[in-house]
Amino acid sequence: MASLEKDLMFLILQFLGEKKHTETVHRLESESGCYFNMRYFEELATQGKWDEMEKYLSGFTKIEDNLESTQIFFQIRKHKYLEALDKRDHAKAxxxxxxDLKVFELDLFKEMSLLLTMDDFRANPILSTYGDTTSARGHLFRELEKLIEANPLLRDKLQFPVLAASRLRTLIDQSLNWQHHLCKNPMPNPDIATLFVDHTCDQPIAEQASSPAITHFMGGVPNITGFPPMSPHVVPGSANAGITTADQATSLAARKKNGVLTLADGKSRTSNVSSEGPTPWKVTEITEPSQCYSLRLPDNVTDTKVSRLIYTNSGSGVLALASNAEHKLWKWQKSDDNLTGKATANAHPVLRKPKSGITMINETSDKNPEEAIPCLALSKKDAFVVSASGGKISVFNMTTFKTEKTYMPPPPAATFLALLPSDSNIVGVGFEDSSIQIYNLKTSEVIHILKGHGNRITGLAFSLALGILVSSSADSQVCIWSIAGWEKRNSMYMDTPRGRSRPAVSDVRVQFNQNQNHLLVVNEEQIAIYDAQKLDWLNTWFPRKATGRRITSGTYSADSQSIFVSFEDGTVSVLAxxxxxxxxxxxxxxxxxxxxSFVRVLVIAAHPSESDQFAVGLSNGHVYVVEPSESEGTWGTSPPGST
Structure with a gap:
């Protein structure tokens, strides 16, 4: 496939992905053979969709292409066979x-045949470690991942290029602007009816020095500042002829100058009002209870602050970790008022309390628990939570609340936890001594120790699609580590906006967006977006200095189209x-x-599937779930260039 043709294929894949045509995306990935989506392949393995795995794989390689390909197909078919045996479905086996297995070497076929005669194939020494279905599928994928990365036909197709959002739409906008610029009789408000033929303005208008550009056709055009002419010339009467953006006058597009972050016009400022043509766009202000739905989650204890807050992955619960090391779990049930059983501000949840009276409380150190740095991570299927509050790391069963295991007594104390998405037995643990351990909860073994930070670890985020772990520390350093060999790939320090000083110590958090091409980095001073692979700076937002407000938390919404930002005074800002x-x-x-005015918002969490819902944890122990009212529909309108 030619280079430009391949680029076009990636642009189409991005467009289809942004439009949520998921099945079409994966079919095109396979049919074009330009991008092997490891994350999708993992989903198929986790769900046991063996035929779909082979169909997807066949777009990139055939069973006889090389040794690695043969091994991949064999491992998939072998596991399909073992699962049938484990279910005692001997006819299917x-x-x-x-x-499926007869095509491989005769010796392998004979070994597989012998398993049919056993009551339990685990009696075979080679298969003695075969666990339950879930763990076996996770182990299979890790083996397949190694084979795929070693396969010369696949290893160069594992990275999706870093693209600006809606890149194909941007190129169309640029083309239309240029076509309109070439019109002999340009109309001020051209009517674009189709993309099937070149645009022309049919009706003449009065002569004018320059024609207005078409702006934001089919959605916003991010960071367009000009379109190069096909040959050197100057259009009279316009210093910005060609492509323009509607909000040039109040642009927040930032530049780097001498290592300092500045705005496009060199002035350090923010703008609450942008414009698109003659109609001003304004920030939506939510000030009255009638403008939103909010629900305080039931709880009688209000003497401890909420330190950490997350939704369950199913979206039907909220889990809080208080400063006294106790966990609280609220669960919603299906009812006439809540047909989905998902978290909502329109139905009351139940504060879970097992009949046994057991509570999930972390072990603490000799220090004051209020001074400890709490952390927690929830398994993919909400089966267990891994947590720490300055003492040992605990693993709690989310159904019975029983403590399954404890690990790693301090010092050093754990300060952040993140579970590997493909295997919840593998946890990344950040410590107060600046080290990171990759730890196997099942075997109680340290897989690797990562060193490269200069201060305590404040954030960890895994990306299976990119094959990396991103870490952040209290001195505003961000590092990228390869999951394959755990070597350090890249690092940087957060830029400091001009006129502001970098905090000596700050809780810097990191989070990937839904497409895993952008990295959200949050500290008390600013919200920043970086390229997820290269750590190239893309954009920054910070509150006006005059307000004196400090950011306490920030997170992507469920669809990654918005960012929720909480402040100490209880204000929540919603950014595009x-x-x-x-x-x-x-x-x-x-x-x-x-x-x-008497409480502070300490943490914010976004619902995993409802894009406009979030929860906040307060300094008085209260937790609120908040979502827009039916009349509002969503949190404000999209600013120019944000779609």
Whole structure:
């Protein structure tokens, strides 16, 4: 495939992905053979969709292409066979043996045949470690991943190029602007009816020095500052002829100058009002309870602050870790008021308390628990939570609340936890001594120790699609580590906006967006977006210095189209993720009407599937779930260039 043709294929894949045509995306990946989606392949393995795995794989390689390809197909078919045996479906196992495994070497076929005669194939020494279905599928994928990365036909197709959002739409906008620029009789408000033929303006208008450009056709055009002419010339009467953006006058596009972050016009400022043509766009202000739905989760204890807060992955619960090391779990049930059983501000959840009376409480150190740095991570299927509050790391069963295991007594104390998405037995543990350990919870073994930070670890985030772990530390350093060999790939320090000083110590958090091509980095001073692979700076947002407000937490919404930012005073700002423009500001009086001035918002969490819902944890122990009212529909309108 030619280089430009391949680029076009990636642009189409990005466009289809942004439009949520998931099945089409994966079919095109396979049919074009340009990008092997490891994350999708893992999903198929986890779900046991063996035929779909082979069909997807066949777009890139055939069973006889090389040794690695043969091994990949064999491992998939072998596991399909073993699962049939484990379910005691001998008829299906025999069918798999005859149709799928007979093509391999005779010795392998004979070994597989012998397993049919055993009551339990685990009696075979080679298969004695075969666990349950879930763990076996996880182990299979790790083996397949190694073979794929070693396969010369696949290893160069594992990285999706880093593209600006909606790149194909941007190129179309640029083309239309240029076509309109070449019109003999340009109309001020051209009507674009189709992309099937070149644009022309049919009706003449009065002569003018320059024609207005078409802006934001089919959505916003991020960071377009000009389109190069086909040959050197100057259009009279316009210093910005060609492509323009509607908000050049108040652009927040930033530049780097002498290592310092500045705005496009060199002035350090933010803008709450942008413009698109003659119509001004304004930030939506939510100040009244009637403008949103909010629900305080039931709990009688209000003497400890909420230190950490997350939704369950199913979206039906909220889990909080308090400063006294105790966990609280709220669960929603299906009802007439809540048909989905998902978390909502319109139905009351139940504070889970097992009949045994057991509570999930972390072990603490000799220090004051209030001074400890709490951390927690939830397994993919919400089966268990890994947590620490300055003492040992504990693993709790989310159904019975029993403590399954404890690990790693301090010092050093754990300060951040992140589970490997493909295997919840593997956890990344950040420590107060700046080290990171990759640890196997099942075998209680340290897989690797990562060293490269100069201060305590404040954030960890895995990306299977990119094959990396990103870490952050209290001195604003961000590092990238390869999951394959755990070597350090890259590192940088967060830029400091001009006129501001970098905090000596700050809780820097990192999070990948849904497509895993952008990295959100948050500290008390700013929200920043970086390229997820190269750590190239893309954009920054920070509150006006005059407000004196400090950011306490920030997170992507479920669809990664918005970023929720919480402040100490209880204000929540909703930013458009594409350009970090402020969409909506939610005043604390709207969702916690009683004495909001006496409490602080410490943490914010986004619902995993409801894009406009979030929860906040307060300094008085309260937790609120907040979502827009039916009349509002969503949190404000999209600013220019944010779609």
């Amino acid at each position: 025999l069918d798999i043996l005859r149709k 993720a594409l350009n970090l423009r402020l969409r909506c500001r939610i005043n604390p009086t709207a969702y916690m009407p009683l004495n909001p």
